[in-house]
Amino acid sequence: MLSYAAEVGKDEGFNPPDAGDFNLPPFIEGNEFATKPILLVFLSVILISIFFILASRKAALVPSKLQFAGESVYSFVRNDLGREVIGHEFMRFVPYLFTLFTFILVNNVFGIVPMLQFPTMSRISFPYVLAAFTFFIFHYVGIRKQGFLKYMKEIMFLPGIPKPAYILITPLELATYFLVRPLTLSLRLFANMFAGHLLLLVFILGGEHLLQGVIGLKLISPFAFAIGIALTFFEFMVQCLQAYIFTLLTALYIAGALADEH
Amino acid sequence: MKDKEEGKVRNMEGTLNLVGFGLAAIGPGIATGLIFAAYINGVARQPEARSVLQPIAFLGFALAEALALFGLVLAFVL
Numbered sequence: 001m002l003s004y005a006a007e008v009g010k011d012e013g014f015n016p017p018d019a020g021d022f023n024l025p026p027f028i029e030g031n032e033f034a035t036k037p038i039l040l041v042f043l044s045v046i047l048i049s050i051f052f053i054l055a056s057r058k059a060a061l062v063p064s065k066l067q068f069a070g071e072s073v074y075s076f077v078r079n080d081l082g083r084e085v086i087g088h089e090f091m092r093f094v095p096y097l098f099t100l101f102t103f104i105l106v107n108n109v110f111g112i113v114p115m116l117q118f119p120t121m122s123r124i125s126f127p128y129v130l131a132a133f134t135f136f137i138f139h140y141v142g143i144r145k146q147g148f149l150k151y152m153k154e155i156m157f158l159p160g161i162p163k164p165a166y167i168l169i170t171p172l173e174l175a176t177y178f179l180v181r182p183l184t185l186s187l188r189l190f191a192n193m194f195a196g197h198l199l200l201l202v203f204i205l206g207g208e209h210l211l212q213g214v215i216g217l218k219l220i221s222p223f224a225f226a227i228g229i230a231l232t233f234f235e236f237m238v239q240c241l242q243a244y245i246f247t248l249l250t251a252l253y254i255a256g257a258l259a260d261e262h
Numbered sequence: 263m264k265d266k267e268e269g270k271v272r273n274m275e276g277t278l279n280l281v282g283f284g285l286a287a288i289g290p291g292i293a294t295g296l297i298f299a300a301y302i303n304g305v306a307r308q309p310e311a312r313s314v315l316q317p318i319a320f321l322g323f324a325l326a327e328a329l330a331l332f333g334l335v336l337a338f339v340l
Contacts, residue, residue: 187335190335
């Protein structure tokens with residue numbers, strides 16, 4: 001499978017980018033694990049490890065620039081996401097939140113790094129796995145803290161509601177906790193990265209296609225490229241925001257599971 | 263569509279899903295606007311409440327935006 005366009009046999013005209021553009025062929029023929037997203041995941045882990053090992057080595061009271069950069073990322077996650085949201089038990093969860101934040105952030109930003117330019121999270125399997133981690137962690141924390149029956153009771157029966165209303169509320173609450181939360185968590189990240197990459201593809205590929213047209217179209221193509229560049233910066237904002245939101249929601253779910261009363 | 267000059271039937275290709283997505287994005291668009299309007303209002307009235315309001319605003323934004331993105335996903339899936 002060379003590319004989606006070749007497979008469907010589209011004609012010479014402009015083929016707008018679609019979901020098929022995300023199916024990158026493997027590097028090694030027949031080895032379906034040797035694909036770009038997998039490579040990017042490994043690269044991100046290596047980059048994050050190197051950065052934070054370098055930043056935390058030779059830690060001094062008066063920090064170097066690198067140490068300062070590493071520490072500001074850490075303190076952002078610890079204070080703004082951990083302490084503010086989870087409360088007094090937050091230190092247990094900071095390693096997970098911090099890993100999640102940096103991992104998603106670096107993998108998202110790969111979408112606009114020249115030569116790489118593919119957000120790993122635009123392949124839905126990666127957000128699924130991350131959301132599954134969060135899903136199991138916040139339920140585990142809740143069950144550990146309150147016991148299985150009490151935890152389920154707290155999910156299913158909100159206090160202060162007339163009894164007959166439980167017929168409606170209980171299924172909704174169950175669906176929220178076990179279906180909607182993990183699904184929205186993963187789909188939000190996936191869809192943002194997917195849509196953003198598609199948007200960039202439309203303008204960059206469109207500009208490139210206009211360049212091959214008549215002279216009038218050639219004159220227009222710089223505008224398409226300019227919008228593509230502007231959207232690249234917009235994408236950077238969205239990528240940081242999504243990493244933040246994923247971690248924030250994880251922290252909120254954990255805080256909800258830890259809370260004694262709703 | 264009828265082409266009057268040649269009398270041939272021309273086909274329109276494509277999918278209506280994307281029109282549906284456009285319609286589905288109206289609601290979350292308005293919702294996002296309302297959320298940030300409230301956030302800006304709150305910060306303008308009480309600047310020191312910014313750090314309290316920010317996570318709430320982004321949470322609301324994320325929840326509203328998720329609806330639009332489900333529309334996008336379904337536009338491609340269906």
